[in-house]
Amino acid sequence: MTERISSVDTFDIRFPTSRHRDGSDAMNPFPDYSAAYLVLRSTAGAEGHGFVFTVGRGTEIEVAAIRSLAPMVVGQPVDALVADPGALARQLIGDSQIRWLGPEKGVVHMAAGALVNAVWDLAARRAGRPLWSLLAALTPEQIVAQIDWRYLRDALTEDEALTILRDAAPGKAERERTLLDEGYPAYTTTPGWLGYDDEKLARLCRQAVSDGYRLIKLKVGADLGDDVRRLAIARRAVGPDVGIAVDANQVWGVPDAIGWMRELAPFDPYWIEEPTSPDDVLGHAAIRSALAPIRIATGEHMHNAVMFKQLLQAGAADVVQIDACRVGGVNENLAILLLAAKFGVPVCPHAGGVGLCELVQHLAMFDFVAVSGTAESRAIEYVDHLHEHFTAPVRIANGRYVAPRTAGMSAQMLPATLAAYRYPDGPRWAGADPSDGGQR
Amino acid sequence: MTERISSVDTFDIRFPTSRHRDGSDAMNPFPDYSAAYLVLRSTAGAEGHGFVFTVGRGTEIEVAAIRSLAPMVVGQPVDALVADPGALARQLIGDSQIRWLGPEKGVVHMAAGALVNAVWDLAARRAGRPLWSLLAALTPEQIVAQIDWRYLRDALTEDEALTILRDAAPGKAERERTLLDEGYPAYTTTPGWLGYDDEKLARLCRQAVSDGYRLIKLKVGADLGDDVRRLAIARRAVGPDVGIAVDANQVWGVPDAIGWMRELAPFDPYWIEEPTSPDDVLGHAAIRSALAPIRIATGEHMHNAVMFKQLLQAGAADVVQIDACRVGGVNENLAILLLAAKFGVPVCPHAGGVGLCELVQHLAMFDFVAVSGTAESRAIEYVDHLHEHFTAPVRIANGRYVAPRTAGMSAQMLPATLAAYRYPDGPRWAGADPSDGGQR
Numbered sequence: 001m002t003e004r005i006s007s008v009d010t011f012d013i014r015f016p017t018s019r020h021r022d023g024s025d026a027m028n029p030f031p032d033y034s035a036a037y038l039v040l041r042s043t044a045g046a047e048g049h050g051f052v053f054t055v056g057r058g059t060e061i062e063v064a065a066i067r068s069l070a071p072m073v074v075g076q077p078v079d080a081l082v083a084d085p086g087a088l089a090r091q092l093i094g095d096s097q098i099r100w101l102g103p104e105k106g107v108v109h110m111a112a113g114a115l116v117n118a119v120w121d122l123a124a125r126r127a128g129r130p131l132w133s134l135l136a137a138l139t140p141e142q143i144v145a146q147i148d149w150r151y152l153r154d155a156l157t158e159d160e161a162l163t164i165l166r167d168a169a170p171g172k173a174e175r176e177r178t179l180l181d182e183g184y185p186a187y188t189t190t191p192g193w194l195g196y197d198d199e200k201l202a203r204l205c206r207q208a209v210s211d212g213y214r215l216i217k218l219k220v221g222a223d224l225g226d227d228v229r230r231l232a233i234a235r236r237a238v239g240p241d242v243g244i245a246v247d248a249n250q251v252w253g254v255p256d257a258i259g260w261m262r263e264l265a266p267f268d269p270y271w272i273e274e275p276t277s278p279d280d281v282l283g284h285a286a287i288r289s290a291l292a293p294i295r296i297a298t299g300e301h302m303h304n305a306v307m308f309k310q311l312l313q314a315g316a317a318d319v320v321q322i323d324a325c326r327v328g329g330v331n332e333n334l335a336i337l338l339l340a341a342k343f344g345v346p347v348c349p350h351a352g353g354v355g356l357c358e359l360v361q362h363l364a365m366f367d368f369v370a371v372s373g374t375a376e377s378r379a380i381e382y383v384d385h386l387h388e389h390f391t392a393p394v395r396i397a398n399g400r401y402v403a404p405r406t407a408g409m410s411a412q413m414l415p416a417t418l419a420a421y422r423y424p425d426g427p428r429w430a431g432a433d434p435s436d437g438g439q440r
Numbered sequence: 441m442t443e444r445i446s447s448v449d450t451f452d453i454r455f456p457t458s459r460h461r462d463g464s465d466a467m468n469p470f471p472d473y474s475a476a477y478l479v480l481r482s483t484a485g486a487e488g489h490g491f492v493f494t495v496g497r498g499t500e501i502e503v504a505a506i507r508s509l510a511p512m513v514v515g516q517p518v519d520a521l522v523a524d525p526g527a528l529a530r531q532l533i534g535d536s537q538i539r540w541l542g543p544e545k546g547v548v549h550m551a552a553g554a555l556v557n558a559v560w561d562l563a564a565r566r567a568g569r570p571l572w573s574l575l576a577a578l579t580p581e582q583i584v585a586q587i588d589w590r591y592l593r594d595a596l597t598e599d600e601a602l603t604i605l606r607d608a609a610p611g612k613a614e615r616e617r618t619l620l621d622e623g624y625p626a627y628t629t630t631p632g633w634l635g636y637d638d639e640k641l642a643r644l645c646r647q648a649v650s651d652g653y654r655l656i657k658l659k660v661g662a663d664l665g666d667d668v669r670r671l672a673i674a675r676r677a678v679g680p681d682v683g684i685a686v687d688a689n690q691v692w693g694v695p696d697a698i699g700w701m702r703e704l705a706p707f708d709p710y711w712i713e714e715p716t717s718p719d720d721v722l723g724h725a726a727i728r729s730a731l732a733p734i735r736i737a738t739g740e741h742m743h744n745a746v747m748f749k750q751l752l753q754a755g756a757a758d759v760v761q762i763d764a765c766r767v768g769g770v771n772e773n774l775a776i777l778l779l780a781a782k783f784g785v786p787v788c789p790h791a792g793g794v795g796l797c798e799l800v801q802h803l804a805m806f807d808f809v810a811v812s813g814t815a816e817s818r819a820i821e822y823v824d825h826l827h828e829h830f831t832a833p834v835r836i837a838n839g840r841y842v843a844p845r846t847a848g849m850s851a852q853m854l855p856a857t858l859a860a861y862r863y864p865d866g867p868r869w870a871g872a873d874p875s876d877g878g879q880r
Contacts, residue, residue, distance in 0.1 A: 028536050056537035057508070061547065064504040068497070096468050097496035103690070103718070103741060106546020107501065151717040154694035154726065250543070254594035277591040278543070279746040281721065282753050286594065301543060306719040313722050 003044040003078040008070035008115070011037040012063045013413065014056060014423040015354060015386060021195025022385055023055075023352070026221035026251040029195070032056035033354040033386060034423070036063045036111070037413060038070075040118045042078050048122025049411040050114040053325045053353040059423065065111035068098070073115055082123035086146040089116045089331045093148070105303035109328055116329025117359065121409040131330070131409040132179075132365035136172060140165035143370075147335045155309045161338045168373045175369045183400035184365055185214070185379040187245070189352055191234070192218035198233055205237035212399030214242055215270060215379055221248035224263060231267040243270035245297070250274045254283045258290045271295035271319055278302050285316035297321055300350035304328065305335040312343040321350040321381075324359035330409075337367045347372070352383035357394045358410035361401050389417040443484040443518040448510035448555070451477040452503045453853065454496060454863040455794060455826060461635025462825055463495075463792070466661035466691040469635070472496035473794040473826060474863070476503045476551070477853065478510075480558045482518050488562025489851040490554040493765045493793040499863065505551035508538070513555055522563035526586040529556045529771045533588070545743035549768055556769025557799065561849035571770070571849040572619075572805035576612060580605035583810075587775045595749045601778045608813045615809045623840035624805055625654070625819040627685070629792055631674070632658035638673055645677035652839030654682055655710060655819055661688035664703060671707040683710035690714045690741070694723040698730045711735035711759055718742050724756035737761055740790035744768065745775040752783040761790040761821075764799035770849075777807045787812070792823035797834045798850035801841050829857040 017023055018030035036059050040048040052062045069092055073081075081088060092112035093104060101108045124131040135143075140162045149158055188211075191204030201218075208216045218234055220227040227246075234244055246269045252260060257275035264272075272294055276283045278301035288296040299321030302308055311317050320340045322333050340347050349364050351357040357380070364380045372378075380401055387393035390413055392406040404410055420428050457463055458470035476499050480488040492502045509532055513521075521528060532552035533544060541548045564571040575583075580602045589598055628651075631644030641658075648656045658674055660667040667686075674684055686709045692700060697715035704712075712734055716723045718741035728736040739761030742748055751757050760780045762773050780787050789804050791797040797820070804820050812818075820841055827833035830853055832846040844850055860868050 027539070031537065031540075054537075055540045057535065058505075058538040058541045058548065061501065061505045061508050061538075061541060065498075065501045065547070068501050095497065097471065097494075098498035098501075099467070100471075100495045101498045101501060101547050101550070105719070105743060106548065107505070107541050108498065108547060110541070150693050151720060151723070152693070154723060253590050253592070277746045279545070279744065280591060280750065282750045283591070283594060283746075303545060304719065306717045306723075310720065310722045 001043065003042050003046070005040055005074050005076050005078060005081065006043045007041045008066070008073055009039045009041070010063050010066050010070075011418050012059050012423045013037050013418060013421045014059060014429065015421055016428070017385065018056070021193060024193045024195035025219040025247065025249040026194060027249040028055060034059045035354055036066055036114065037418065038066050038114055038118055040073065040122055044078070046078065046122060046126065048118040048125070049408070049413070050118030050121060051325065051355060051411065052110045052114045053356050061107055062111060065107045066114060069108070069111050069115055078122070081119055082126055085116055085119045085123065086148070086331050088119055089328055090148055092116065093328050104306070104328065109303060110325060113325060113327055113329035113332070116331060117324065117409060117411065120330045121411045125408045128407045130404045130406060131362040132369070132403070133176070135362070135366040136176060136369040140169070143334060146331050147338070148331070151306045152309055152335060152339070155313055156339050156342045160342060164338060164341050164371065168370055171373055172369055175373065179365055179368060179403045183397060183402045184361065184368060185375055186382040186396055186399055186401050187215035187217060187348070187379040188213045189217040189381055189383050191216055194219040194222055198230070201230055202233050202237045205234050209238050209242055214399060215245060216242065217245040217247055217273070217381070219249065220246045220264065221251035221260070224260060227264060231264060235267050244268070245270040245273060247273035248275050250277055250301070252276050254280070254286055257287045261291050261294060265294060269294055271297040273297040273321070274301070279307070281307065281310045281314050281316050284311065285314045288316055288318070295319055297348065299323065300326060302326070305332050305339065308336045308339055312339055312345060317345065320345050320347045322347055322360065322363060323350045324356055324363060330363070333363050337363065337371050341372050346377040348378055349380045351381040352385065354386040355390065355411065355413070357382055357387070358390055358392070361394060361404065362409055365403055389413050441483065443482050443486070445480055445513050445516050445518060445521065446483045447481045448506070448513055449479045449481070450503050450506050450510075451858050452499050452863045453477050453858060453861045454499060454869065455861055456868070457825065458496070461633060464633045464635035465659040465687065465689040466634060467689040468495060474499045475794055476506055476554065477858065478506050478554055478558055480513065480562055484518070486518065486562060486566065488558040488565070489848070489853070490558030490561060491765065491795060491851065492550040492554045493796050501547055502551060505547045506554060509548070509551050509555055518562070521559055522566055525556055525559045525563065526588070526771050528559055529768055530588055532556065533768050544746070544768065549743060550765060553765060553767055553769035553772070556771060557764065557849060557851065560770045561851045565848045568847045570844045570846060571802040572809070572843070573616070575802070575806040576616060576809040580609070583774060586771050587778070588771070591746050592749055592775060592779070595753055596779050596782045600782060604778060604781050604811065608810055611813055612809055615813065619805055619808060619843045623837060623842045624801065624808060625815055626822040626836055626839055626841050627655035627657060627788070627819040628653045629657040629821055629823050631656055634659040634662055638670070641670055642673050642677045645674050649678050649682055654839060655685060656682065657685040657687055657713070657821070659689065660686045660704065661691035661700070664700060667704060671704060675707050684708070685710040685713060685737070687713035688715050690717055692716050694720070694726050697727045701731050701734060705734060709734055711737040713737040713761070714741070719747070721747065721750045721754050721756050724751065725754045728756055728758070735759055737788065739763065740766060742766070745772050745779065748776045748779055752779055752785060757785065760785050760787045762787055762800065762803060763790040764796055764803060770803070773803050777803065777811050781812050786817040788818055789820045791821040792825065794826040795830065795851065795853070797822055797827070798830055798832070801834060801844065802849055805843055829853050
C-alpha cells in the first residue's frame with residue numbers, strides 16, 4: 001500500500017501573553033501570541049507539524065484557510081510529497097480560484113506556507129535529520145528545482161542561483177562542523193518591549209550582556225520622549241560596544257520615520273526596523289537614503305519573494321529579515337535567501353512570537369552552511385517566550401543558537417499545550433472572558 | 441432609542457460560470473464567479489449591502505473573515521457610522537491583532553473593505569442618493585478626513601488633496617448634469633475570454649462595435665500563436681479605429697512580458713494589463729520602459745493605496761485600474777483616486793466578475809464629477825455577466841454606463857439569488873458535485 005497523507009488536523013492555539021505585555025510594541029500593544037496549528041498524518045502513522053504564527057483575534061480565519069487548502073494535501077503519496085515539496089507549494093499557491101484571495105499574500109499565502117512547512121517537517125523526520133541539515137545536503141540543482149522562478153528572473157536566474165550554491169559548496173562540511181560546535185549568533189529582543197518599565201528594561205539589558213549577546217533590540221515609535229529616555233537607559237546598561245537595534249513596527253510614514261530617527265541617531269542605533277509600511281519598498285529606499293549610515297531592516301511582514309526582490313533591487317534595506325510563517329513556506333524562503341546572497345545583503349531572521357525561533361533557525365543555518373557561507377553581520381532574533389511548549393525547543397548558549405539535532409523542523413508543540421491552550425474550548429480559555437489575555 | 445447596527449448576515453454565493461468558460465483567462469481557466477456577501481441591518485430596519493468578489497473555492501475563507509470582523513460593527517450607532525465611515529475603516533483595518541494577518545492586504549483587508557462599502561451603501565440609502573452623488577456632495581475637507589494618510593504623505597499630503605478637490609469644484613454641477621445626460625464611457629471584455637472559439641470571438645467583437653464601444657479587451661498569455669491569431673481576428677473585426685487592450689492576468693515574468701508583447705505590438709494594443717505580478721512595481725516600470733509607447737495598466741490585484749502610491753511614484757503605469765472589492769473599501773479608493781489625480785494618470789476601473797460593475801461605477805463617476813474632472817482617456821470595464829442578480833443592475837447605452845439614480849452603492853443582490861446560489865446548501869448547489877461549475 002502506498003503511504004499517503006490521511007488527514008490534516010487543525011488547532012486554534014492562543015496564549016494570554018497580553019497580560020504581562022510581553023511582545024508589546026507601537027502597533028501591537030496587547031498581543032496574544034497564537035498559532036493556527038496543523039498536523040499532517042500519514043496512513044503509516046508519520047507526522048508533519050506546521051503553523052502560522054498569529055497574535056490573537058483572527059487566528060480562526062487562518063485556521064479556516066488551512067482547512068480550505070487541506071484537501072489538496074490529503075491523499076497525496078508521501079514519498080513523492082517529501083521528495084518534492086515544491087510541487088505541492090506550486091499547487092497550493094497557484095490554485096486558480098483561491099489565488100484570487102491573495103495572490104501570494106496574506107491569510108491564504110500563510111496557510112499554504114504552513115502546509116508546505118509541515119511537509120518539510122515530515123520530510124526531515126523521515127530523513128532522520130534536522131531540516132537545516134536536510135536542506136544543506138541537497139544539491140544545487142535540487143534546491144533550484146524547489147523554487148518558483150516565474151517572477152524572479154529579472155533579478156536572479158536559475159543559472160545565477162546555481163553559481164551561488166556551487167560557489168558555496170567547497171566549505172560546506174567545515175561550516176557544518178563549525179555550526180555544530182559553535183552554534184549561530186543570536187540577538188535578543190527580550191529587554192525591549194514597549195510595555196516594560198525602566199527598571200525592568202535596565203535589568204534585562206544588563207542580563208542580555210551578561211548572557212553573551214552582542215546585539216539587543218528595543219521597540220520605539222509610540223512616544224519620542226520615552227524612546228530617548230529608554231535608549232539612554234539601554235545604552236548606559238549595555239555600554240558602547242553592544243549594538244542596540246530599534247524597531248518601529250510600521251508606525252511611521254516616510255517623513256515621520258526620517259524625522260523621528262534623526263532624534264534617536266545620537267544613541268547609535270544598529271538598525272531601524274520596519275520604519276514604515278512593509279509594502280513600501282520605495283519608502284524604505286527614501287528613508288535609507290535620508291538616514292545613512294543608519295541601517296534599514298525589514299521583512300517580517302513582507303508577504304512574498306517579489307517584495308523582497310524589489311527591496312533588494314531598490315537598494316532599500318541593509319538587513320533582510322525573513323520570517324518562517326509569513327511567506328509560502330520553506331520553498332519561498334529558499335528563493336529569498338538566494339536573492340539576498342545575490343545582492344550581498346545579510347539575512348537576520350525575524351523570530352520571537354511563538355515558535356518562530358524554532359522554525360527560522362533552520363533557514364539561517366542552511367544559509368550559513370550552503371548559501372551565503374558566512375554568519376558575519378548576521379544574527380537570528382531571540383525572545384525567551386513560550387519555548388517550553390515545544391517538543392524540541394531552541395537552545396541558546398552564550399548568546400548563540402545551538403544547532404538543533406532533532407529530526408524535523410522543530411515545529412511540534414507538546415500535546416498538553418494543544419489541549420490546554422486550544423481556543424476557545426481549551427481549559428485555559430473555557431469560561432474565560434474571550435477578550436481576556438485578550439485585552440485590546 | 442439610538443438606532444444601531446443590530447446584525448451582520450453573511451452569505452457564500454457562487455455562480456457556476458466555469459461551465460461556459462465565461463471569465464476564462466491565462467491564470468483563471470475555470471472561474472466560478474462568487475461573492476462573500478453581507479447585509480448590515482439596523483435596529484430601525486435599515487440595510488447596507490456589501491461583498492467581496494471571489495472566483496469560487498476559498499469564498500468560505502472570505503466569509504469567515506467578514507464574520508470575524510463583524511462584531512466591530514454590530515452595536516455601532518448608525519448616525520455616527522454613516523457620518524464617518526472612515527472611523528470604522530480605521531478600526532477594522534487597524535485592529536492590532538487582526539492586522540497581523542495582512543497588514544492591509546488579502547483576505548482580512550477585503551473583508552474590511554466589504555464592511556466599509558456596506559456602510560457607504562447604508563449611508564447613501566439614508567441620504568436617498570446614489571453613492572457617486574453622495575460622495576460628490578461632500579466638501580473637500582470631508583473627503584480628506586475620510587482617508588488614512590499615515591503612509592501616503594511622501595507622495596500626497598492632505599493639503600495637496602484639498603487643492604485637487606478645490607480646483608475641481610467649479611465645474612462640478614455642470615459635470616453632474618453631463619453625467620446624468622450622457623453617462624460614462626465603458627469598454628467591454630465580453631468578446632475576449634480565452635475559452636471562446638474564434639467564431640465567437642469575431643462575432644462578439646463585431647457586436648461590441650455595433651453596440652457603440654470604442655475599446656475592447658482580449659485575454660492573452662496562454663499561447664503566443666493563439667494570441668497572434670486571435671488579435672488578428674479581433675483587429676479585422678473591429679477595424680483600425682477601435683482600441684484593443686490586452687490582458688495577461690499576471691502570467692509572465694518581466695523578461696517574458698517584454699518578449700511576448702513585442703510579438704503582439706504589430707496589432708497596436710491599446711494597453712497591456714497585468715503583464716506580471718501585481719506586487720512588482722519595479723517590474724512594471726521595467727516593462728513600461730521596454731515596451732513604450734504601449735501603455736501599461738494594472739491595479740485590480742494591487743492590495744492597498746501604498747502599492748498604488750509606489751506604482752505612480754515609479755512611473756510604472758499609464759492606466760490605474762481600481763477595484764471596488766480589493767482594497768479597504770470606498771475610503772481607500774478615495775485615496776487612490778486622489779493619488780492618480782496628483783500624478784495625472786487616468787483611472788479605468790476593473791469590473792466584471794459579479795457586481796464589480798455595479799460598485800465601481802460610483803467611484804469612477806465621483807472621480808469625473810469631483811476629482812479628475814474629466815472622462816478623457818477613461819472608461820469603466822464592462823462585462824455582460826450576472827447583472828440580472830442585482831436589484832439595481834448597471835445599465836449600458838451606446839457603450840456608456842448610465843449614471844445610476846437608485847439610492848445606495850448598487851450592491852444589493854436579489855433575495856431569490858441569495859437563496860438559490862448559496863453555497864453549498866442553495867438549490868443550485870445542493871446535491872451537486874462540489875467541484876461542478878467548479879472545474880479546475
